[in-house]
Amino acid sequence: MWKLLDVSRPRAARRIVIAATLAAVAVGTTPGVAQAYASSASGTVNTAGTALSVRSGPGATYDSWRTVADGATVTLLCQTTGQSVTGTYGTTTTWDFLSNGGMVSDAYVYTGSDGQVVDSCVYVGDEPSSKTNPRSANGAIDWAFQRNGSTSYENLCLAFVAQAYGWGGSGWNTAEIGGDWESSHGYLKTSGIPPRGALVWYHNSVGSGHVAISLGEGKVIGTSVGGGVGVAGYLDHDSYRGWSVAYLPAAW
Template sequence: MWKYFNVRTTATVAAVVGLVVAVVPGTASAAAASAPGTVNTAGSPLTVRSGPGTSYDSWRTVADGAGVTLLCQTSGESVTGTYGTTKLWDLLSNGGMVSDAYIYTGSDGQVVNNCTYVGDEPASKKNPRAANGAINWAFQRYGSSAYENMCLSFVAQAYGWGGSGWNTAEIGGDWESSHGYLHTTGIPPRGALTWYHNSTGQGHVAISLGEGKVVSTSVSGQVGVAGYTDHGMYRGWSVAYLPAAW
């Protein structure tokens, strides 16, 4: 979680020395659920990505000097930027990630909680893609209307399958519930499948980005980011286990 020495405050040398003494590498010092930050790239827009690395999909930018809200932080690709070199990546309030090397937070360390990832699916049916890879696949289709009424196929393909093997998301959610995989409390962790009832009886499913955000079909008629309860009739979340997938 350390960056090479490039302190973000105008503190005196004595204060900086005190800060260095107080922080122990590898120690989690964050406890906040969210924190403000400011983009500082010295001019260029900052790329917001689907995951914690420059190989993940670029889906929007944030202007230099813009204010952002950090929801959680996670370790990823090492990046050198305005504030030194760091492996720390920030999940923003819109669901995308940026390198902390370009975000002024008043600290060179972690300022919010670790991003929580969903647990592994059973080894008997491992997904071809892991959580960040699935989210990246979904973001590559951001804004597409081609997956309307295909939410279950969308999440199955995101995780690397040809299809889910279930006829509807309602059936899938029922299976997760009856087999003890459906959690009805807590905010869905990153990579979880979030399940819903709907008015047609077909149900709905999305992929959690963590901290209350999902990437999903049927966000204003296309693939987009929404709050995990925005769809209504929320059922709960599960690990990304698709036992009938092919």
């Protein structure tokens, strides 16, 4: 049986090797000049034999929804700051967002560098202060991952995202109505990849609409993914409308 691992490995120095593919995208090292990073990079999990927990957010307190084996190759889509972890490659607060939608501590991933190697993860902006959500974006995503695979929320996508953000309900009858409200009030954006924590809105064939929560980097978590709660690409659902800040003005 795999032993789940986040911390507890002895500190070891990481040999710093800048891969040629990453060096090619760097633009300047002059102080005050922004550094450009790759949009994705490969890494190798190194835990000395145990499985590494993939978590819903950047910390060991977030839900562990799967594991990756020691020696596995993973794809990093972005990196963010989170809980400090001491692992195979020393102590770091950097967490890597993987192509499956989860996060692992960079302390256990060999990337060829002690520093940042991919773009920073982009979070959605704050909702209006007149109606702040009880949960943060990472808290909402964690709540959603705790229900990964559940079929209890089928046909209740709007209730799912509202409850993920800490409300009892959205106050809207359908996601189509919610998406219409976001659009008519200037909150719906149709360009760019939905940032982490955004509400992602869709039309559907029955006119009730659909909504999910963005994990960032083109991934969402929501209902109706293989018949239950799961992770999908943000364009996997038909009739994508756009994304908005997590603003639910009628929520209760």
